[in-house]
Amino acid sequence: MGSLFENMQAVPLNHYIWFCAIIFTIGVVGVLVRRNAIVIFMSVELMLNAVNLLLAAFSVHHNDPSGQVFVFFIMALAAAEVAVGLSIIVMVYRNTQSIDINVLNRLKW
């Protein structure tokens, strides 16, 4: 267990930050460019995971467990979101036979 700490601390914190930032940005870009609801949703998950990793890194850095606890919270709630989200998408698919987000723009102006 200790060895894991050392291995992680061997990598400077900045690398983690940049790495997570990049993953997060990839997620954001994914949300931006894709039109398929599911893919967008996956990109969001990617963003969340970036955050998870960052939290883990920080918690090791400060060696304070609360960060990792937080990660579990996020995972749990992400799961909940997945459940709800997918069901919404399914509901939409039932009505529109499509999961392209741009199909739904009756509400505007």
Next chain:
Amino acid sequence: MITSLLWLIPVLPLLGFVINGLGRNTLSKGAVGFIGSGVVLASFMLSVCFFFELSSSVEKQFTVNFFDWISVGDLKIPLSFLYDPLSAIMLLIITGIGFLIHIYSTAYMHEDAGFGKFFAYLNLFIFFMLILVLGSNYIVMFIGWEGVGLCSYLLIGFWFTNNSYASAAKKAFVMNRIGDLGFLLGVFLMFQVFGSLEFAKVFPQAANMLPGDNTMAIIGILLFIGACGKSAQLPLFTWLPDAMAGPTPVSALIHAATMVTAGIYMIARSSVVFDLAPFTQNIIAIVGAATALIAALIALTQTDIKKVLAYSTVSQLGYMFLGLGVGAYTGSFFHVLTHAFFKALLFLGAGAVIHSLHHEQDMRHMGGLKAKLKTTFATMMIGTIAIAGIPPFSGFFSKDEILAHAYQHSPVLWGVGVLTAFLTAFYMFRMMFLTFYGKFRGSHHTEEHIHESPKAMTIPLVVLAILAAVGGLLNIPHVFGGNEWLAHWLTGAKVTQSHLELDHTTEFTLMGVSVLAAVVAILLAYSKYVKKAEVPVADEAPRTALEKLSYHKFYLDEIYDAIIRKPLDAFSTFFYKIIDNKVIDGLVNGLGWTANEGSKSLRLLQSGNVGYYIMMMVIGIVALLLYTYLSIA
């Protein structure tokens, strides 16, 4: 007694107004006439008593203070009366002639539906006129000043169902208002200078000032503008001829004897101020002379008997202003007096003629009435001679005094005066001849019904005729060994006097010339209208340029219309349609419009497209992060 009962003089007519006004539909005509004339007679009696009391007493000025009317800060305007020789005479004229005209009206207006209303108005007029002459400060004077304007409006528009009459009334009021503004501004300036508007406070201070003071000149001009409005001088006289729309007694009372002389009264009252402003005096003199001449020229070609008299009134008023301008305050005032007599007489006479011809006013349809209307003719002839300035009738003395002073001031003015006198004599006799001589030119039907007027109308004529004949005795100049009673009398009223330094020969020559001119004029008129029996041509008939000019009153009305009324109305429409509705309101509405348009376009941001929303969000986030980066670095 004066101090204790002075208030009765104006209040009695007011009472008459109230009674007649309220009871105009219920009271019988007799009652109305009785009340209407009675109250005026009563105040005439009072004025007579006071007159004698005044002449006997040493104290020549009585101020009666009733209550503070307006008092704000340093501005204190009491409602108070001043009774002195000047107002005493005015009272006599107003109530005396007023009474006669009331009597006359009882007959003249007898058939009229608005009999009660008429007498109510007349009483009201008398009331305001008395306030005007009794006021002990400019503001109380101003009450009367505008009050008489109102009554003149009401009486000119007495037959208001006739739209042109109503317009004439409106014109009179507005023209007066123009003058009134001048009057007010003059008063304001006066208050700035003297810190008071009481005659008793203003004049003593003014007396200590040196002549030629600019402020005084300005005050003088402003007051004079006021006088121009009220007394129908250039350029504001055009309302007076139109004012003949009113019943003839009104023309006699308001537009000949009393109201129109208010301007002269006011200037004579403030003679102290005007003496300090030679510049202003010259203006007054010139305006007066010009008015006298122009009005006389216009009168030459008029065919409406009342119009002739109206213009002659304007012309005579011009005379009076000429007098004031050259400092002959007494002379002018004297002329006010005599003019009141003979002009009232002439108007009433004309009224009698019109009455007997069933409201025919065009002299082209008269003639040969001498036989039918003896009294009227006789009395009117006296009046005409008086106005023409033939000695020993009243007009001669007053006119002569003015002319003499004018000559002393500048021979040119005198020349104009004499020329006017010549014209006056001519057109007056033209009127007489056209009306009474030759043979009747009207319809046969009317000819049969011609009849002398009832006593109620002839008696006032006779009385006035006597006054017109002997009125001159009031102020016989030294040349005739007279003692200039009026002049002395007026000294009690602090009316300044300018003294005649002419030797008697010059004076006599001057008189001679003017009388000669008059006589020549009369003869001319005689030959033209009696010998040749010429009759003025019909309106549309061709005239020479000069005749046209005169007949169309020098086109003054048209000119005013073109340079004042029309532009103002145009402005009105322009301001309303363009400036107000388009520019200003457009600006206001523009704001609302902008918001609305902004809304229309802004709402398009909400495209309904999730991808686009997220894009916007990201842009926002990036911007914020950029801000963060900049603020840290």
Next chain:
Amino acid sequence: MNIIITIAVTALVVLYAGLFKAKKALLPLTLLGLLVSLGFAICSWNQPTVHFGMMQIDNFALAFAGISIIGTFLIFLLTQRYFAENSPNVAEYFTLILFALCGIVIMVSYKNLSMLFIGVEIMSVCLYILAGIRKLNFASNEASLKYFLMGAFSTGFLLFGIALIYGATGSFDIDVIQNVLVNNVSNVSPLFYPGIILMMVGLCFKVGAAPFHFWTPDVYEGAPSLITAFMSTVVKTAGFAAFLRLFAGAFEPLHDFWMPALMVIVIITLCLGNITALYQKNFKRMLAYSSISHAGYLLFSLVVLTASSASNVLVYAAAYTFASIVAFAVLINVKQKTGSDDIESFNGLAKRNPLAALALTIAMLSLAGIPLTAGFIGKYVMFLNVLENYQIILVVIAILNALVGFYYYFRVIIAVYFKEGKEIELDTPMQYKVVLVVSTIVILLLGVYPSLILNLI
């Protein structure tokens, strides 16, 4: 704490009641539960307690929890035969709303950022579902999908912000964070600043401040009116409470840093909300935009932090909540009759339904901020708040926006009173009447005697 427990328990009980087809019992149970929790809230007034370093039940929390509960209570009164036509199992919706309320109570009383996150998520997840409860209605679907996608997206930013702050301070506890800041304002870790900004983004999304407001109009319009009412009143209030707790509390030392950013957001929000609302034909959508503009006014309290910022938000939120509830109540009522929620459908309402008309009018006047209504006091304290350090330009902009506001709020009044329309007669159930009367009275009461809640916290 017991507030949350009560609500959660009520939720479960209602769910079971639903299972046993006790339709009649649902509403009474819910209301009872809410009343109890409200009772708890009142009892624990002035006795701040901290639970496990996670939740801080102080007056601030209690006041906002109280308002949220009351708001929810009134909205529940409006559920009378509302969900019935959507689906047989009403209980679930009740439960969801109650759970959302749980999340809200957590949001207003968190002491630890994890609690903030959890509260936000509990609330949001429930709302995603509630927005879409009309399974066959396209609008409802769209609303729910949009809300969900963007909500999840914004949560990502919130979390990233939290992570960075954690990285900078090594703690999730807002007091600790504040101490860290206070002790070395000069050299705060550079991670902190983006952290603040990202959290601001996340929260701005929740309260619907521009440019993160785009979900609001669509979702509000698409979602069932009742849910919209819930979102635009209770949820919004909670969002502000959370915002305030964090930014007026923990991040207060860095006010100079984040204030300009917020100021820009405020101005954009004000203008966008008001001006766009001007042209709306649809009453619901109009209210959505107006809610955006009100978010702008509410943020005034953060632009200038004063002693009374929190209570100002409370006053404003209260005024806004009650007015909106009245508006939605009438809207639901009208829509049931006319089937449309355009402003035209209000034409000639006053002829037959004086009560509804009057209530709606007063609500509109309050939203517009006319004196003697709560809305005016709200606006007034907000103006006062920012004028404390002379943000005159901001106030002038706000005034101009208020003027625009008058136009669209009065459009409704005009429709109700002056326009000729088919004279519909609403069948207003008792509960509706109660809601209308109570809210109207509250609005006027707060308008005439605001001392009741001023400086409550």
Next chain:
Amino acid sequence: MELLILIFLPLVGAIATALFAKQNTAKVAALAFSIFSLAVAIGLLCKFTPDASTQFSVNYQWIRQLGINFHVGIDGISMITVLLTNVLTPLIILASYKHEYKNANAFYALILFMQAGLLLVFTALDAFLFYIGWEAALIPIYFICATWGGKDRIKVNMKFFVYTIAGSLFMLLGIIYLYLQNPANNFELAEFYKLELDSTQQGWIFWAFFIAFAIKMPIFPFHTWQPDTYTTAPTPGTMLLSGIMLKMGIYGVIRWLLPVVPHGVQDWSCVVMLLAVIGVVYAAIIAFMQKDAKRLVAYSSISHVGLIAAGIFTLSHQGLQGSMVQMLSHGINVIGLFFVLDIVQSRLGTNKVDELGGLAKVAPQLAITFLIILLGTVALPGTNGFIGEFLLLMSVYNYHAWLGAVAGLTIIFGAVYMFRSYQKIMLGETNALTASFKDINGTEKVVLYTICALIIVIGVYPKPLLQISDASVQHLLEQINHKLTGVN
């Protein structure tokens, strides 16, 4: 205590009328209440001692946390406006008697509610209270005009409402600013008087307040809402607006502007004077060609109010006293004029002067009363109009001779448009429309005779009226001069 009764009586009346009165009893109830409050006002007048002090003052804490008190009181200046309000309201209600308004109880309740608001404005000694009253008076008149008004009333009144409230919001800004400057942390007028602001601050505050007042009066060029509103509003609404409501602006200037920011006033008075005098002439000229008599009166009212404003900003005793008298006179005259026009309108269904004529022949009573009111409007000596206009013109003339001369044109122009319309409406021959016109009757007589009586009485014996406000005005001027000389 009496003052509370004075202010809240109309409010009680409003509520009572709204709730309990029926269609037919509403007007009676409203009239009764307004007459009660008139009685109360007269009672106050009797107990009132005409010195500079503030009397009957009542001071309760209202919103402690915001330093807002319910502080009301009456001094000479307020007394005049209070009288104006309580004398005119019964007349206005009586004038509306011949109409049958839908939902009469709402209509009259709103009138009374507005009266309460106005009284609050005229007696408030706390800036916040003043503002509340200011708006509280606006809401009812909006509803009166927008509900019972004429054609395109909605658009017009929306404009009116937003326009006026725009002004008042900036005033609110100014009030808050003063509050923040005020060490005592309250809205007390007395405290505001004590503030010592530098002249830039004063300039800003001045405009913040002045815009509000200028829109209300209205002063050129903020007047464009007014003619439309007056024409579309129901006559009682027009009377309330023109007779009483615009006095709020004038009163506001005197009470809240001059003494609080004298330097601002001093710096900007020239601009205001210019605007005011332009307005006087401009509006008068526009009135010349108006075809609709109501609109004509509206413009004439702009002209008169411009003169009042000019008089106030001369900061002279005459000017202020003149404005006091003129406020009352203008109120009386203008409602008289509008009432006459309403009579014509209700009989013949038109106010277009070209379609009328000859009414004097068929309706002599109307003709006489109309004439008297008209003379009051054109300021004939002996009528109420003269007292005010004379003092005002004098003050303006003393301020600047040419300005005075230009403002004086109103004497001429006023006569022109007034007598023009009088001739068009009353004189000349009757036409098919007007031939069967019925002369005034019952309540109409009561109203018109009362108005005429007031016009003449005030015109002949204004002394008591002038005395009411004299001391207060004097005091006000001393305050201003003290601040002008004392502070920086």
